[in-house]
Amino acid sequence: MDDPDELCFCAKRTTEFSGLGGWSLGDCLQRCKMSTMNGINAYGKELSNEQIKNKEHRDFVGGLWDEIGKLQMDFLIKSGLKPHHKLLDIGCGSLRGGIHYVKYLREGNYFGLDINDSLIKAGKIEIEEAGLSNKNPNLIVDDKFSFDLFGSKFDFMVSISVFTHLPINIIVRCLSKARESLTQNGIYYSTFFQAPTSCHLKPIKQIPGGVFTNYDSDPFHYSIEELAIMAKLANLEVNIIGDWEHPRNQKMAAFSLPK
Numbered sequence: 001m002d003d004p005d006e007l008c009f010c011a012k013r014t015t016e017f018s019g020l021g022g023w024s025l026g027d028c029l030q031r032c033k034m035s036t037m038n039g040i041n042a043y044g045k046e047l048s049n050e051q052i053k054n055k056e057h058r059d060f061v062g063g064l065w066d067e068i069g070k071l072q073m074d075f076l077i078k079s080g081l082k083p084h085h086k087l088l089d090i091g092c093g094s095l096r097g098g099i100h101y102v103k104y105l106r107e108g109n110y111f112g113l114d115i116n117d118s119l120i121k122a123g124k125i126e127i128e129e130a131g132l133s134n135k136n137p138n139l140i141v142d143d144k145f146s147f148d149l150f151g152s153k154f155d156f157m158v159s160i161s162v163f164t165h166l167p168i169n170i171i172v173r174c175l176s177k178a179r180e181s182l183t184q185n186g187i188y189y190s191t192f193f194q195a196p197t198s199c200h201l202k203p204i205k206q207i208p209g210g211v212f213t214n215y216d217s218d219p220f221h222y223s224i225e226e227l228a229i230m231a232k233l234a235n236l237e238v239n240i241i242g243d244w245e246h247p248r249n250q251k252m253a254a255f256s257l258p259k
């Protein structure tokens with residue numbers, strides 16, 4: 001590795017968070033392009049081709065690759081997802097869930113958006129290795145939740161382990177953009193770490209899993225009232241599903257257009 005003093009702020013911070021090694025200042029500026037996630041969470045860091053080859057993207061999105069991939073798919077099927085529906089996977093990462101969704105849905109009905117170019121690249125490789133290229137998933141890299149780029153409305157939207165890494169203002173942007181792209185009866189499921197009260201400043205140890213969550217740093221926790229405020233700001237309704245047997249105690253919320 002190059003001289004660590006030469007690492008720029010975002011490279012140092014993502015290195016601390018993810019333990020995935022640092023870059024030189026030049027590398028960093030070129031590869032992370034001062035991602036809007038730097039200083040917020042680890043996802044401003046782009047994985048190298050070597051890291052993708054070693055399947056490090058599977059841990060970068062949280063690990064438990066098979067378990068959480070299948071869990072989210074089973075949840076959406078129980079919630080009414082059918083092969084003819086159009087599904088938007090927000091913060092799809094390297095397609096831990098995407099692989100299952102693409103297999104289940106009709107050709108062209110899976111849409112994934114993520115801020116991290118290298119994770120989308122890794123997801124494309126996962127699709128190819130799973131023999132699913134003929135299902136033509138639609139994948140976009142974008143940092144402003146520009147779902148309109150897909151030119152479609154969605155019956156289902158999902159974000160698994162995404163709000164857990166984001167502060168309120170970015171979640172509200174996501175919800176506002178989601179509102180514009182949901183069909184009239186569409187539904188958007190998203191996971192979050194729950195806090196017992198609003199403005200819960202002390203860290204919470206989430207059981208099961210043992211993850212410590214925080215009020216104002218990654219990973220973030222939110223009360224039901226705070227989620228309701230975010231939904232209201234985006235002109236959406238929210239229904240708290242709660243437990244869905246996530247191994248790290250993430251809860252489920254469902255957002256929909258006001259009736």
Ligand SMILES: C[S@@+](CC[C@H](N)C(=O)[O-])C[C@H]1O[C@@H](n2cnc3c(N)ncnc32)[C@H](O)[C@@H]1O
Pocket residue numbers: 037043060061062068090091092093094095096097113114115116119142143144145159160161162165166170
């Ligand atoms: C813990 S990973 C989960 C990925 C995927 N949902 C899954 O279940 O494997 C969080 C993902 O959210 C993405 N993400 C974080 N901030 C984002 C943003 N502002 N816009 C889009 N994606 C974002 C990250 O790049 C990462 O892929």
